[in-house]
Amino acid sequence: MSDFSSLGLSDWLIDQCKQMGISKPTAVQENCVPPILQGRDCMGCAKTGSGKTAAFVLPVLQKLSEDPFGIFCLVLTPTRELAYQIAEQFRVLGKPLGLRDCIIVGGMDMVTQALELAKQPHVVVATPGRLADHIRSSNTFSIKKIHFLILDEADRLLEQGCTDFTKDLEVILSAVPAKRQTLLFSATLTDTLQELKSIAMNKPFFWESKSEVRTVEELDQRYILTPEKVKDAYLVHLIQKFQDEHEDWSIIIFTNTCKNCQILTMMLREFNFPTISLHSMMKQKQRFANLAKFKSSVFKILIATDVAARGLDIPTVQVVINHNTPGLPKIYIHRVGRTARAGRHGVSITLVTQYDIHLVHSIEEQIQTKLKEYPAEESEVLKILTQVNVTRRECEIKLESTDFDEKKEINKRKQMILEGKDPDLEQKRKEELEKIRNQKKKFKNKIHEAIQRNKVAFLVLLNSRGPRALHIDVKL
Ligand code: AMP
Numbered sequence: 222m223s224d225f226s227s228l229g230l231s232d233w234l235i236d237q238c239k240q241m242g243i244s245k246p247t248a249v250q251e252n253c254v255p256p257i258l259q260g261r262d263c264m265g266c267a268k269t270g271s272g273k274t275a276a277f278v279l280p281v282l283q284k285l286s287e288d289p290f291g292i293f294c295l296v297l298t299p300t301r302e303l304a305y306q307i308a309e310q311f312r313v314l315g316k317p318l319g320l321r322d323c324i325i326v327g328g329m330d331m332v333t334q335a336l337e338l339a340k341q342p343h344v345v346v347a348t349p350g351r352l353a354d355h356i357r358s359s360n361t362f363s364i365k366k367i368h369f370l371i372l373d374e375a376d377r378l379l380e381q382g383c384t385d386f387t388k389d390l391e392v393i394l395s396a397v398p399a400k401r402q403t404l405l406f407s408a409t410l411t412d413t414l415q416e417l418k419s420i421a422m423n424k425p426f427f428w429e430s431k432s433e434v435r436t437v438e439e440l441d442q443r444y445i446l447t448p449e450k451v452k453d454a455y456l457v458h459l460i461q462k463f464q465d466e467h468e469d470w471s472i473i474i475f476t477n478t479c480k481n482c483q484i485l486t487m488m489l490r491e492f493n494f495p496t497i498s499l500h501s502m503m504k505q506k507q508r509f510a511n512l513a514k515f516k517s518s519v520f521k522i523l524i525a526t527d528v529a530a531r532g533l534d535i536p537t538v539q540v541v542i543n544h545n546t547p548g549l550p551k552i553y554i555h556r557v558g559r560t561a562r563a564g565r566h567g568v569s570i571t572l573v574t575q576y577d578i579h580l581v582h583s584i585e586e587q588i589q590t591k592l593k594e595y596p597a598e599e600s601e602v603l604k605i606l607t608q609v610n611v612t613r614r615e616c617e618i619k620l621e622s623t624d625f626d627e628k629k630e631i632n633k634r635k636q637m638i639l640e641g642k643d644p645d646l647e648q649k650r651k652e653e654l655e656k657i658r659n660q661k662k663k664f665k666n667k668i669h670e671a672i673q674r675n676k677v678a679f680l681v682l683l684n685s686r687g688p689r690a691l692h693i694d695v696k697l
Contacts, residue, residue: 228254231283237314238279247272254280256426257404263426264375264405270437270534270562273406274373278310281344281369286318291341292362294369295397297349299377299386299531301326301505302512306534307373308346320344327351328505328645331358338362349378350643353389356396364396374531375405376551408531408555440561442588443595444571444581452572453488453613454606455597456544459570460494460522463540471515471537474524475556476544480620485524485544487616488609496522499529505645530555536562541569546577550587570595 225235225246238244246254249267257263257280267273281294298304308324315322323337325347331354338345339361345352355362372378378386447455456474463470476482479500489496497511497520508528515523516535523529530552538560547553553571560567571592573581585591 225279229258229283230254230279231286233286233317234279234283234314237317238275241313243272243275247276249273250276250279253277253426257281257402258283260402261426262403266407270558273408274307274310274534275314277369277371277373277404277406278307278314281371282311282315282318282320284368285315285320285343288368289318289343290366291321291343292338292345292364292367294344294371295352295364295367295393296344296346296371296373297352297378297390297393298346298373299348300374300528301328301348302508302529302533303373303531304346304348305509308344311344311346315343318343322346325352325355326505327643331355331649335359335361349386349389349393351646353392354646356392364393365398367397367401369402369404370397371404371406373406374408376407377531408558437558437561439566440557441566441568442557442571442590442592443568444573444592445595445597446573446575446578449574450610451602451606452544452574453485454602454609455572456485456542457489457492457605457609458597458602459540459542460489461492464494464521467539469518469537470539471518471521471535472523472540472542473529473535473538473556473559474522474542474544475530475547476524476526479526481544482524482526483620484613484616487619488613489522489524491612491616494522495520496524499523499525501526501528527552527556530559533559534562535559536565538562539567541567543569543571546571546573546580547584548580550584553584554588 224244225238226232228246228251249265249271253263253265253273253276257277263277265273265276267276277296285293296304296307298307304324304326308322311320311322321340321342322344323334323340323342323346325334325338325345327348327350329351331351334351335355338355338359341362345364356364378390445455460472463472474485476485479502482498482500486496486498497515499508499511499515503511511520511523512529512533514520518537541557541560543553543556547556557567557569560569571581581592
Protein backbone atom coordinates (compact mmCIF):
# COMPACT_ATOMS: atom_id res chain seq x y z
CA MET A 222 0.00 0.00 0.00
CA SER A 223 1.33 3.46 -0.90
CA ASP A 224 1.28 6.52 1.32
CA PHE A 225 -0.60 9.77 0.80
CA SER A 226 2.36 11.70 -0.64
CA SER A 227 2.74 9.20 -3.52
CA LEU A 228 -0.86 10.00 -4.48
CA GLY A 229 0.17 13.56 -5.25
CA LEU A 230 -1.39 15.17 -2.19
CA SER A 231 0.24 18.21 -0.59
CA ASP A 232 2.02 18.10 2.75
CA TRP A 233 -0.56 20.20 4.52
CA LEU A 234 -3.28 17.71 3.58
CA ILE A 235 -1.15 14.75 4.63
CA ASP A 236 -0.54 16.47 7.99
CA GLN A 237 -4.22 17.08 8.35
CA CYS A 238 -4.93 13.39 7.65
CA LYS A 239 -2.40 12.49 10.36
CA GLN A 240 -4.16 14.84 12.75
CA MET A 241 -7.32 12.89 12.01
CA GLY A 242 -5.49 9.63 12.71
CA ILE A 243 -5.28 8.60 9.05
CA SER A 244 -1.82 7.64 7.80
CA LYS A 245 -2.28 5.14 4.96
CA PRO A 246 -4.72 5.54 2.09
CA THR A 247 -7.44 2.93 1.69
CA ALA A 248 -7.89 1.19 -1.68
CA VAL A 249 -10.56 3.58 -2.93
CA GLN A 250 -8.37 6.56 -2.00
CA GLU A 251 -5.24 5.04 -3.51
CA ASN A 252 -7.05 4.39 -6.79
CA CYS A 253 -9.32 7.40 -7.13
CA VAL A 254 -7.29 10.32 -5.74
CA PRO A 255 -4.62 10.43 -8.54
CA PRO A 256 -7.07 10.48 -11.49
CA ILE A 257 -9.20 13.10 -9.72
CA LEU A 258 -6.08 15.23 -9.19
CA GLN A 259 -5.33 14.81 -12.91
CA GLY A 260 -8.68 16.43 -13.64
CA ARG A 261 -10.52 13.32 -14.76
CA ASP A 262 -14.13 12.42 -14.00
CA CYS A 263 -14.37 9.44 -11.73
CA MET A 264 -16.82 6.70 -10.78
CA GLY A 265 -15.85 4.92 -7.60
CA CYS A 266 -17.62 1.82 -6.47
CA ALA A 267 -16.43 0.74 -3.07
CA LYS A 268 -17.61 -0.96 0.06
CA THR A 269 -19.29 1.21 2.59
CA GLY A 270 -16.87 2.22 5.35
CA SER A 271 -13.95 2.03 2.93
CA GLY A 272 -13.06 5.72 3.20
CA LYS A 273 -14.79 6.86 0.02
CA THR A 274 -15.72 10.26 1.46
CA ALA A 275 -12.06 11.19 1.99
CA ALA A 276 -11.37 9.82 -1.53
CA PHE A 277 -13.17 12.85 -2.94
CA VAL A 278 -12.72 15.34 -0.09
CA LEU A 279 -8.89 15.21 -0.27
CA PRO A 280 -8.42 15.98 -4.01
CA VAL A 281 -11.18 18.62 -3.91
CA LEU A 282 -9.39 20.41 -1.06
CA GLN A 283 -6.08 20.23 -2.87
CA LYS A 284 -7.57 21.75 -6.04
CA LEU A 285 -9.42 24.34 -3.99
CA SER A 286 -6.19 25.42 -2.28
CA GLU A 287 -4.65 26.04 -5.73
CA ASP A 288 -7.54 28.19 -6.94
CA PRO A 289 -9.83 29.13 -4.08
CA PHE A 290 -13.26 30.52 -4.93
CA GLY A 291 -16.88 29.92 -4.02
CA ILE A 292 -18.90 27.99 -4.93
CA PHE A 293 -16.12 25.58 -5.92
CA CYS A 294 -17.66 22.22 -5.17
CA LEU A 295 -21.21 20.89 -4.94
CA VAL A 296 -21.85 17.54 -3.26
CA LEU A 297 -25.25 15.91 -3.57
CA THR A 298 -26.27 13.13 -1.23
CA PRO A 299 -29.62 11.42 -0.58
CA THR A 300 -30.05 11.94 3.16
CA ARG A 301 -29.67 14.86 5.52
CA GLU A 302 -27.56 12.90 7.99
CA LEU A 303 -25.08 12.01 5.26
CA ALA A 304 -24.87 15.66 4.23
CA TYR A 305 -23.79 16.59 7.75
CA GLN A 306 -21.27 13.76 7.84
CA ILE A 307 -19.69 14.76 4.54
CA ALA A 308 -19.57 18.44 5.51
CA GLU A 309 -17.83 17.44 8.74
CA GLN A 310 -15.03 15.67 6.82
CA PHE A 311 -14.62 18.74 4.60
CA ARG A 312 -14.47 20.96 7.68
CA VAL A 313 -11.92 18.83 9.53
CA LEU A 314 -9.60 18.20 6.59
CA GLY A 315 -10.03 21.71 5.17
CA LYS A 316 -9.40 23.55 8.44
CA PRO A 317 -5.95 24.91 7.42
CA LEU A 318 -7.60 26.44 4.34
CA GLY A 319 -10.22 28.25 6.41
CA LEU A 320 -12.75 26.30 4.40
CA ARG A 321 -16.27 27.71 4.33
CA ASP A 322 -18.98 25.13 3.78
CA CYS A 323 -22.73 25.24 3.72
CA ILE A 324 -25.25 22.46 4.28
CA ILE A 325 -28.50 22.71 2.33
CA VAL A 326 -31.01 20.13 3.52
CA GLY A 327 -34.76 20.02 4.11
CA GLY A 328 -36.32 20.76 7.47
CA MET A 329 -34.08 23.77 8.10
CA ASP A 330 -34.81 27.45 7.71
CA MET A 331 -34.75 28.43 4.03
CA VAL A 332 -33.98 32.10 4.60
CA THR A 333 -30.90 31.32 6.71
CA GLN A 334 -29.76 28.87 4.05
CA ALA A 335 -30.29 31.44 1.27
CA LEU A 336 -28.14 33.93 3.20
CA GLU A 337 -25.39 31.34 3.62
CA LEU A 338 -25.49 30.47 -0.09
CA ALA A 339 -25.24 34.16 -0.95
CA LYS A 340 -21.95 34.30 0.98
CA GLN A 341 -20.41 32.00 -1.65
CA PRO A 342 -19.11 29.15 0.50
CA HIS A 343 -16.33 27.02 -1.01
CA VAL A 344 -18.29 23.80 -0.66
CA VAL A 345 -22.03 23.18 -0.68
CA VAL A 346 -23.28 19.82 0.56
CA ALA A 347 -26.93 19.34 -0.26
CA THR A 348 -29.85 16.99 -0.59
CA PRO A 349 -31.34 17.47 -4.08
CA GLY A 350 -34.87 18.55 -3.11
CA ARG A 351 -33.90 21.53 -0.98
CA LEU A 352 -31.14 22.72 -3.30
CA ALA A 353 -33.52 22.58 -6.28
CA ASP A 354 -36.02 24.66 -4.25
CA HIS A 355 -33.34 27.31 -3.71
CA ILE A 356 -32.40 27.33 -7.39
CA ARG A 357 -36.05 27.73 -8.36
CA SER A 358 -36.77 30.49 -5.87
CA SER A 359 -33.62 32.56 -5.55
CA ASN A 360 -31.12 34.43 -7.68
CA THR A 361 -28.76 35.40 -4.87
CA PHE A 362 -26.31 32.58 -5.59
CA SER A 363 -24.94 30.72 -8.56
CA ILE A 364 -23.51 27.27 -9.13
CA LYS A 365 -22.65 28.17 -12.72
CA LYS A 366 -18.94 28.17 -12.03
CA ILE A 367 -18.45 25.12 -9.83
CA HIS A 368 -15.36 23.05 -10.52
CA PHE A 369 -16.58 19.80 -8.92
CA LEU A 370 -19.97 18.12 -8.98
CA ILE A 371 -20.05 15.10 -6.69
CA LEU A 372 -22.86 12.56 -6.42
CA ASP A 373 -22.43 10.57 -3.24
CA GLU A 374 -24.49 7.37 -2.96
CA ALA A 375 -25.08 7.97 -6.65
CA ASP A 376 -27.17 4.84 -7.17
CA ARG A 377 -29.73 6.05 -4.62
CA LEU A 378 -29.80 9.53 -6.14
CA LEU A 379 -30.35 8.25 -9.64
CA GLU A 380 -32.81 5.47 -9.04
CA GLN A 381 -36.49 6.08 -8.65
CA GLY A 382 -37.11 4.67 -5.22
CA CYS A 383 -39.55 5.95 -2.59
CA THR A 384 -38.09 9.41 -3.04
CA ASP A 385 -37.63 10.25 -6.67
CA PHE A 386 -34.90 12.84 -7.14
CA THR A 387 -35.20 13.00 -10.94
CA LYS A 388 -36.96 16.37 -11.22
CA ASP A 389 -34.71 18.01 -8.65
CA LEU A 390 -31.61 16.63 -10.31
CA GLU A 391 -32.78 18.02 -13.66
CA VAL A 392 -33.05 21.48 -12.10
CA ILE A 393 -29.60 21.18 -10.51
CA LEU A 394 -27.90 19.74 -13.59
CA SER A 395 -29.25 22.58 -15.72
CA ALA A 396 -27.72 25.09 -13.27
CA VAL A 397 -24.18 23.68 -13.22
CA PRO A 398 -21.59 24.33 -15.95
CA ALA A 399 -21.01 21.75 -18.68
CA LYS A 400 -17.28 22.09 -18.13
CA ARG A 401 -16.71 20.57 -14.70
CA GLN A 402 -15.29 17.53 -13.01
CA THR A 403 -17.96 14.99 -12.10
CA LEU A 404 -17.38 12.36 -9.44
CA LEU A 405 -19.83 9.55 -8.67
CA PHE A 406 -19.43 7.40 -5.60
CA SER A 407 -21.52 4.49 -4.51
CA ALA A 408 -21.34 1.33 -2.42
CA THR A 409 -23.51 -0.64 -4.79
CA LEU A 410 -23.10 -0.76 -8.53
CA THR A 411 -26.37 -0.81 -10.39
CA ASP A 412 -27.42 -0.80 -14.04
CA THR A 413 -28.39 2.86 -13.70
CA LEU A 414 -24.89 3.65 -12.59
CA GLN A 415 -23.41 1.67 -15.47
CA GLU A 416 -25.46 3.76 -17.88
CA LEU A 417 -24.33 6.85 -16.13
CA LYS A 418 -20.91 6.91 -17.55
CA SER A 419 -22.51 9.34 -20.02
CA ILE A 420 -23.01 12.04 -17.34
CA ALA A 421 -19.30 12.00 -16.69
CA MET A 422 -17.78 13.33 -19.88
CA ASN A 423 -14.31 14.21 -18.82
CA LYS A 424 -12.32 11.04 -19.71
CA PRO A 425 -14.13 9.14 -16.97
CA PHE A 426 -12.05 6.94 -14.77
CA PHE A 427 -13.89 3.93 -13.45
CA TRP A 428 -12.79 2.10 -10.35
CA GLU A 429 -14.47 -0.79 -8.61
CA SER A 430 -13.24 -2.45 -5.45
CA LYS A 431 -11.44 -5.63 -6.60
CA SER A 432 -13.05 -7.82 -4.01
CA GLU A 433 -16.36 -9.12 -5.31
CA VAL A 434 -17.60 -9.28 -1.75
CA ARG A 435 -19.32 -6.08 -0.84
CA THR A 436 -19.09 -6.53 2.89
CA VAL A 437 -15.81 -6.31 4.78
CA GLU A 438 -13.89 -9.34 6.09
CA GLU A 439 -13.90 -7.94 9.62
CA LEU A 440 -17.66 -8.37 9.69
CA ASP A 441 -18.96 -11.58 11.25
CA GLN A 442 -22.28 -12.15 9.48
CA ARG A 443 -24.81 -14.27 11.35
CA TYR A 444 -28.45 -15.24 11.19
CA ILE A 445 -31.04 -16.66 13.57
CA LEU A 446 -33.91 -18.68 12.16
CA THR A 447 -36.99 -17.83 14.22
CA PRO A 448 -40.78 -17.87 13.99
CA GLU A 449 -42.19 -14.32 13.67
CA LYS A 450 -43.68 -14.32 17.18
CA VAL A 451 -40.37 -15.27 18.84
CA LYS A 452 -38.37 -12.54 17.09
CA ASP A 453 -38.75 -9.94 19.84
CA ALA A 454 -37.72 -12.41 22.52
CA TYR A 455 -34.55 -13.16 20.53
CA LEU A 456 -33.95 -9.45 20.25
CA VAL A 457 -34.24 -8.85 23.99
CA HIS A 458 -32.08 -11.90 24.69
CA LEU A 459 -29.34 -10.76 22.27
CA ILE A 460 -29.21 -7.27 23.75
CA GLN A 461 -29.17 -8.59 27.32
CA LYS A 462 -26.33 -10.96 26.46
CA PHE A 463 -24.35 -8.26 24.74
CA GLN A 464 -24.86 -5.86 27.62
CA ASP A 465 -23.72 -8.49 30.14
CA GLU A 466 -20.61 -9.44 28.17
CA HIS A 467 -19.33 -6.01 27.09
CA GLU A 468 -18.46 -2.82 28.91
CA ASP A 469 -18.45 -0.38 26.06
CA TRP A 470 -21.08 -1.27 23.51
CA SER A 471 -23.55 0.09 21.02
CA ILE A 472 -26.04 -1.56 18.71
CA ILE A 473 -28.10 -0.47 15.72
CA ILE A 474 -31.33 -2.38 15.14
CA PHE A 475 -32.92 -2.01 11.72
CA THR A 476 -36.60 -2.56 11.21
CA ASN A 477 -38.93 -2.09 8.25
CA THR A 478 -41.54 0.48 9.38
CA CYS A 479 -41.65 3.67 11.40
CA LYS A 480 -44.38 2.18 13.58
CA ASN A 481 -42.29 -0.88 14.34
CA CYS A 482 -39.42 1.43 15.12
CA GLN A 483 -41.56 3.25 17.70
CA ILE A 484 -42.99 0.08 19.23
CA LEU A 485 -39.59 -1.60 19.56
CA THR A 486 -38.16 1.53 21.16
CA MET A 487 -40.98 1.61 23.72
CA MET A 488 -40.64 -2.11 24.36
CA LEU A 489 -36.87 -2.09 24.90
CA ARG A 490 -37.22 0.88 27.22
CA GLU A 491 -39.64 -1.20 29.31
CA PHE A 492 -36.73 -3.62 29.72
CA ASN A 493 -34.53 -0.68 30.81
CA PHE A 494 -32.33 -0.71 27.72
CA PRO A 495 -31.09 2.79 26.82
CA THR A 496 -32.86 3.00 23.47
CA ILE A 497 -33.52 5.80 21.01
CA SER A 498 -35.07 5.80 17.53
CA LEU A 499 -34.48 7.32 14.11
CA HIS A 500 -37.03 7.20 11.31
CA SER A 501 -38.31 9.35 8.48
CA MET A 502 -41.57 10.37 10.18
CA MET A 503 -39.66 12.21 12.87
CA LYS A 504 -39.05 15.94 12.62
CA GLN A 505 -35.60 16.78 11.33
CA LYS A 506 -34.41 18.43 14.54
CA GLN A 507 -35.44 15.37 16.50
CA ARG A 508 -33.57 13.13 14.05
CA PHE A 509 -30.35 15.07 14.53
CA ALA A 510 -30.79 15.24 18.30
CA ASN A 511 -31.40 11.49 18.56
CA LEU A 512 -28.45 10.66 16.35
CA ALA A 513 -26.20 12.92 18.42
CA LYS A 514 -27.35 11.21 21.64
CA PHE A 515 -26.54 7.83 20.12
CA LYS A 516 -23.18 8.95 18.77
CA SER A 517 -22.18 10.29 22.16
CA SER A 518 -23.21 6.97 23.79
CA VAL A 519 -25.90 8.55 25.97
CA PHE A 520 -28.09 5.89 24.38
CA LYS A 521 -26.52 2.57 23.47
CA ILE A 522 -29.23 1.27 21.16
CA LEU A 523 -30.50 2.96 18.03
CA ILE A 524 -33.61 1.56 16.39
CA ALA A 525 -33.85 2.79 12.85
CA THR A 526 -35.56 2.38 9.54
CA ASP A 527 -33.46 2.43 6.40
CA VAL A 528 -33.00 6.23 6.62
CA ALA A 529 -30.00 5.34 8.76
CA ALA A 530 -28.84 2.47 6.56
CA ARG A 531 -26.65 4.43 4.20
CA GLY A 532 -23.24 5.80 4.91
CA LEU A 533 -23.71 6.75 8.55
CA ASP A 534 -20.32 6.57 10.16
CA ILE A 535 -20.47 5.77 13.87
CA PRO A 536 -17.22 3.96 14.63
CA THR A 537 -18.34 2.53 17.98
CA VAL A 538 -21.16 0.39 16.61
CA GLN A 539 -20.18 -3.23 17.25
CA VAL A 540 -23.43 -4.93 16.35
CA VAL A 541 -26.11 -4.51 13.70
CA ILE A 542 -29.31 -6.48 14.21
CA ASN A 543 -31.73 -6.84 11.32
CA HIS A 544 -35.11 -7.20 13.00
CA ASN A 545 -36.49 -7.95 9.55
CA THR A 546 -34.61 -9.58 6.69
CA PRO A 547 -34.06 -6.88 4.05
CA GLY A 548 -35.90 -7.57 0.81
CA LEU A 549 -32.97 -6.39 -1.29
CA PRO A 550 -29.33 -7.51 -0.90
CA LYS A 551 -28.28 -3.91 -1.51
CA ILE A 552 -30.20 -2.76 1.59
CA TYR A 553 -28.59 -5.56 3.60
CA ILE A 554 -25.13 -4.38 2.49
CA HIS A 555 -25.84 -0.82 3.53
CA ARG A 556 -27.32 -1.84 6.87
CA VAL A 557 -24.53 -4.17 7.99
CA GLY A 558 -22.00 -1.61 6.75
CA ARG A 559 -22.84 0.48 9.83
CA THR A 560 -20.49 -1.77 11.79
CA ALA A 561 -16.96 -3.13 11.16
CA ARG A 562 -15.94 0.25 9.78
CA ALA A 563 -12.40 1.32 8.90
CA GLY A 564 -10.77 -2.00 9.85
CA ARG A 565 -12.66 -2.60 13.09
CA HIS A 566 -14.46 -5.84 13.90
CA GLY A 567 -18.21 -6.09 14.05
CA VAL A 568 -21.11 -8.55 14.08
CA SER A 569 -24.35 -8.50 12.16
CA ILE A 570 -27.26 -10.72 13.16
CA THR A 571 -30.26 -11.09 10.89
CA LEU A 572 -33.51 -12.45 12.29
CA VAL A 573 -34.91 -14.72 9.60
CA THR A 574 -38.38 -16.27 9.53
CA GLN A 575 -39.27 -19.29 7.42
CA TYR A 576 -40.74 -16.93 4.81
CA ASP A 577 -37.46 -15.01 4.40
CA ILE A 578 -35.11 -17.86 3.53
CA HIS A 579 -35.15 -17.04 -0.19
CA LEU A 580 -34.12 -13.46 0.70
CA VAL A 581 -31.13 -14.78 2.63
CA HIS A 582 -30.11 -16.82 -0.40
CA SER A 583 -30.10 -13.80 -2.68
CA ILE A 584 -28.15 -11.79 -0.08
CA GLU A 585 -25.58 -14.60 0.15
CA GLU A 586 -25.31 -14.74 -3.61
CA GLN A 587 -24.69 -11.02 -3.81
CA ILE A 588 -22.11 -10.80 -1.03
CA GLN A 589 -20.57 -14.17 -1.98
CA THR A 590 -20.46 -15.16 1.63
CA LYS A 591 -22.57 -17.64 3.55
CA LEU A 592 -24.20 -16.25 6.67
CA LYS A 593 -23.42 -18.43 9.70
CA GLU A 594 -25.96 -19.43 12.28
CA TYR A 595 -25.73 -17.47 15.52
CA PRO A 596 -25.49 -19.81 18.51
CA ALA A 597 -28.40 -18.39 20.50
CA GLU A 598 -29.53 -20.10 23.70
CA GLU A 599 -33.04 -21.09 22.79
CA SER A 600 -34.02 -22.18 26.31
CA GLU A 601 -33.14 -18.69 27.63
CA VAL A 602 -35.20 -17.11 24.87
CA LEU A 603 -38.24 -19.25 25.67
CA LYS A 604 -38.02 -18.22 29.33
CA ILE A 605 -38.67 -14.57 28.43
CA LEU A 606 -41.00 -15.17 25.48
CA THR A 607 -44.33 -14.48 27.23
CA GLN A 608 -43.06 -11.45 29.10
CA VAL A 609 -41.64 -9.93 25.91
CA ASN A 610 -44.78 -10.53 23.88
CA VAL A 611 -47.05 -9.12 26.58
CA THR A 612 -44.83 -6.04 26.84
CA ARG A 613 -44.96 -5.56 23.09
CA ARG A 614 -48.75 -5.78 23.06
CA GLU A 615 -48.93 -3.24 25.88
CA CYS A 616 -46.69 -0.89 23.91
CA GLU A 617 -48.86 -1.30 20.82
CA ILE A 618 -51.97 -0.41 22.82
CA LYS A 619 -50.21 2.56 24.41
CA LEU A 620 -49.12 3.84 21.02
CA GLU A 621 -52.59 3.47 19.57
CA SER A 622 -54.36 5.13 22.48
CA THR A 623 -52.00 7.98 23.27
CA ASP A 624 -50.66 8.94 19.91
CA PHE A 625 -53.79 9.10 17.87
CA ASP A 626 -53.22 12.65 16.65
CA GLU A 627 -49.56 12.02 16.15
CA LYS A 628 -50.39 8.96 14.10
CA LYS A 629 -52.66 11.04 11.94
CA GLU A 630 -49.81 13.47 11.49
CA ILE A 631 -47.45 10.60 10.69
CA ASN A 632 -49.83 9.27 8.06
CA LYS A 633 -50.09 12.71 6.52
CA ARG A 634 -46.31 12.97 6.41
CA LYS A 635 -46.08 9.45 4.98
CA GLN A 636 -48.49 10.37 2.21
CA MET A 637 -46.45 13.47 1.38
CA ILE A 638 -43.27 11.42 1.19
CA LEU A 639 -44.98 8.99 -1.16
CA GLU A 640 -45.96 11.94 -3.31
CA GLY A 641 -42.32 12.99 -3.41
CA LYS A 642 -42.86 16.02 -1.13
CA ASP A 643 -40.82 17.05 1.88
CA PRO A 644 -43.22 17.08 4.88
CA ASP A 645 -41.16 19.66 6.79
CA LEU A 646 -41.09 21.93 3.76
CA GLU A 647 -44.82 21.50 3.20
CA GLN A 648 -45.49 22.34 6.85
CA LYS A 649 -43.38 25.48 6.52
CA ARG A 650 -45.18 26.45 3.31
CA LYS A 651 -48.50 25.95 5.09
CA GLU A 652 -47.38 28.13 7.97
CA GLU A 653 -46.13 30.80 5.59
CA LEU A 654 -49.38 30.71 3.65
CA GLU A 655 -51.32 31.01 6.91
CA LYS A 656 -49.16 34.00 7.85
CA ILE A 657 -49.87 35.67 4.50
CA ARG A 658 -53.59 34.92 4.89
CA ASN A 659 -53.59 36.46 8.37
CA GLN A 660 -51.76 39.54 7.11
CA LYS A 661 -54.25 39.88 4.28
CA LYS A 662 -57.12 39.52 6.74
CA LYS A 663 -55.65 42.18 9.01
CA PHE A 664 -55.15 44.49 6.05
CA LYS A 665 -58.73 43.89 4.92
CA ASN A 666 -60.03 44.61 8.42
CA LYS A 667 -58.08 47.85 8.55
CA ILE A 668 -59.51 48.98 5.22
CA HIS A 669 -62.91 47.94 6.44
CA GLU A 670 -62.55 50.00 9.58
CA ALA A 671 -61.29 52.98 7.60
CA ILE A 672 -64.26 52.76 5.21
CA GLN A 673 -66.62 52.48 8.14
CA ARG A 674 -65.07 55.50 9.80
CA ASN A 675 -65.44 57.44 6.55
CA LYS A 676 -69.02 56.32 6.15
CA VAL A 677 -69.88 57.33 9.67
CA ALA A 678 -68.24 60.66 9.07
CA PHE A 679 -70.18 60.93 5.82
CA LEU A 680 -73.42 60.08 7.62
CA VAL A 681 -72.73 62.62 10.28
CA LEU A 682 -72.07 65.10 7.55
CA LEU A 683 -75.29 64.18 5.70
CA ASN A 684 -77.22 64.12 8.91
CA SER A 685 -76.17 67.61 9.60
CA ARG A 686 -77.69 68.53 6.22
CA GLY A 687 -81.12 66.92 6.63
CA PRO A 688 -83.15 63.99 8.16
CA ARG A 689 -83.35 61.79 4.93
CA ALA A 690 -79.73 60.83 5.13
CA LEU A 691 -80.40 58.88 8.32
CA HIS A 692 -82.14 56.16 6.23
CA ILE A 693 -78.96 55.26 4.38
CA ASP A 694 -78.23 51.62 5.05
CA VAL A 695 -74.56 51.04 5.70
CA LYS A 696 -73.66 47.60 4.37
CA LEU A 697 -70.23 46.48 5.25
P1 AMP B 1 -16.54 6.41 4.62
O1 AMP B 1 -16.41 5.15 3.81
O2 AMP B 1 -16.19 7.62 3.86
O3 AMP B 1 -17.87 6.53 5.31
O4 AMP B 1 -15.41 6.35 5.80
C1 AMP B 1 -15.49 5.49 6.89
C2 AMP B 1 -14.51 5.86 8.01
O5 AMP B 1 -13.16 5.61 7.62
C3 AMP B 1 -14.53 7.33 8.46
O6 AMP B 1 -14.62 7.35 9.87
C4 AMP B 1 -13.21 7.89 8.03
O7 AMP B 1 -12.74 8.87 8.93
C5 AMP B 1 -12.31 6.66 8.06
N1 AMP B 1 -11.19 6.73 7.11
C6 AMP B 1 -11.16 7.39 5.92
N2 AMP B 1 -9.97 7.22 5.32
C7 AMP B 1 -9.25 6.41 6.12
C8 AMP B 1 -7.90 5.86 6.05
N3 AMP B 1 -7.12 6.12 5.00
N4 AMP B 1 -7.48 5.08 7.06
C9 AMP B 1 -8.29 4.84 8.12
N5 AMP B 1 -9.54 5.32 8.28
C10 AMP B 1 -10.03 6.09 7.28
